[in-house]
Amino acid sequence: MTDIDTLEKFLAQTSIDPNVSALRPDYRVLLLAVDGLTPGPSDDNSDAFLQAAETKAREALAGRPPEELPHVASWREAYRAFGAKPQRTRNSLEALLRRVEDGLPRVNRLTDCYNAVSMLHQIPLGGEDLARYASSPRLIRADGTEPFDTVAGGETVIEHPEPGEVVWCDSEGVTCRRWNWRQGRRTQLREDTTTALFIFDALDPMTDEAVHAAADDLVAHLTSFGPSVAVTRRLIAGNP
Template sequence: MIEDIWVDDRVRELRPDFAVLVIGAYGLRNGPSDERSREWLADAAAQAVPLDHEKIEAWRAAYRAFGAKPQRTRPSVDALIRRMPLPEINLVVDAYNAVSVRHALPIGGEDAGHYAGPARLVRASGDEPSDEALGEPEIGEVVWRDDVGVTCRRWNWRQCVRTRITEQTENAVFLLERLEPMSVDELTVAGGELVNLLAQITPEIRTETRLLE
C-alpha cells in the first residue's frame, strides 16, 4: 500500500521543505493501554518541548500559509503537547503519540484495512466527501484523502472516524510529517523508534518504510 502514497505538487509548492516518512505495519496485535505504554507516554511527556519551540512554530506557519488559524485548529503535535498527562488510547496509538511528542513531530496513524485506494496529500477543491466529525474542507486546505473522501483535515489537525486505529486494527500506515528545522536524519530516527515500539507490541510484525521528499 505505501508504494502508492503520493503528495501533490501544490502542497510541495506551499512548503518545499515538507517530507513524510511512511511506515507500513502488518500483522499488528493491538490492545488496551498497559504499563508499558503508560511508561512510553510518561517518558515522552517529560521530554516535551515548550509550545513556542521552532518545530511547532514551523507547523503554525504552514497552517497560516493555506489560510488556517492555528490558534483555533491546532497542528496535531501542538494539540497533543497541550494534553498533559498524555491520553491513553490503545497500545499502538500510545506508541506513535509518544514518538510524536518526543520529537515534536506530527504523526498520523491509519487503519489500512479501512482505506479505499492510495492515501494522498492534496489541496482541497472544497467538494471532497467528509464525515461529520471533520466537517467540509475549505478550498485550498491541505488534506489527506483516499478514494472515498477526506481522511484528515488541515494537514494533520483532525482524523476521520473511518480510518482510526482501534484495538481491532491489524494492518496500519503511519505518516510522520516533517518540516524544517527538523532534519531528515531525525525523521528517520523517529521512524526507527516507532518501529521498535510496534515490535514490542507485536514481535512478529512486518514493517516497511518509504520517504517522500
C-alpha cells in the same frame, strides 16, 4: 497477514500534489506501513512509554508556550499558508504539547505509542488503520466537496474541507483535515487494528535523519506487539 509486497505497493502509490509542495517546498513525509500487530487497549507498557514522553515534553517546554519550539513554529507558518488559523486549529504536535501538563488520555496501545513518539521527537505523527483505506493516500489541496466523516454533538456527521485546505484523502474521501489537524473516523486506529499506516510530517528545521530516528523509535516499540511484525517505509519529498 498482508505480505510485504502489498505494503510496499501501497506506499509506492502514495503521492503529494504539486500544489501542496508549492506551499512548503521543504515538506517531507515518512510513511510507515506495519502489519502483524497484535491490537489491544492501553496497558502498562504503553502507559509507561507515554509517561516518559510527557516528562520529556515538559522538560523541553520548560514553561514556554509550544509555539516557541522550532518545528511547532514551522507548522504554524504552514497552516497560515493555506488559510488556516493556527490559534484555532493546531497541528497535532502542538495539540499534544498543550495537553501535556495535565497528562494525555490513554486511548489504546497503538495510539499511546505514536503519541509518545510524536512528543519525544517533536514531530506531527498520525496513525491510521491501513486495512480501512479504499486506496493509497494522497496529499492534496481540497476543492471543498470531499466528504469527511467525524463526530459533532455526539453524532456522526459528514463535513467538507474548505477549498484550498491541505488534506490527506483516499478514493472515498478525506482521512485527515488541515494536513495533520484532525483524523477521520473511518480509518482511525482501533483495538482490532492489525495493519497500520503511520504518517510523519516534517518541515525545516527537522532533518531527514531526525525523521528516520523517530520512525526507528516507533518501530522498536511496535515490534513488541506481535510475533511477526512486518514493516516497510517510504520517505517522500514534496519538492525533491
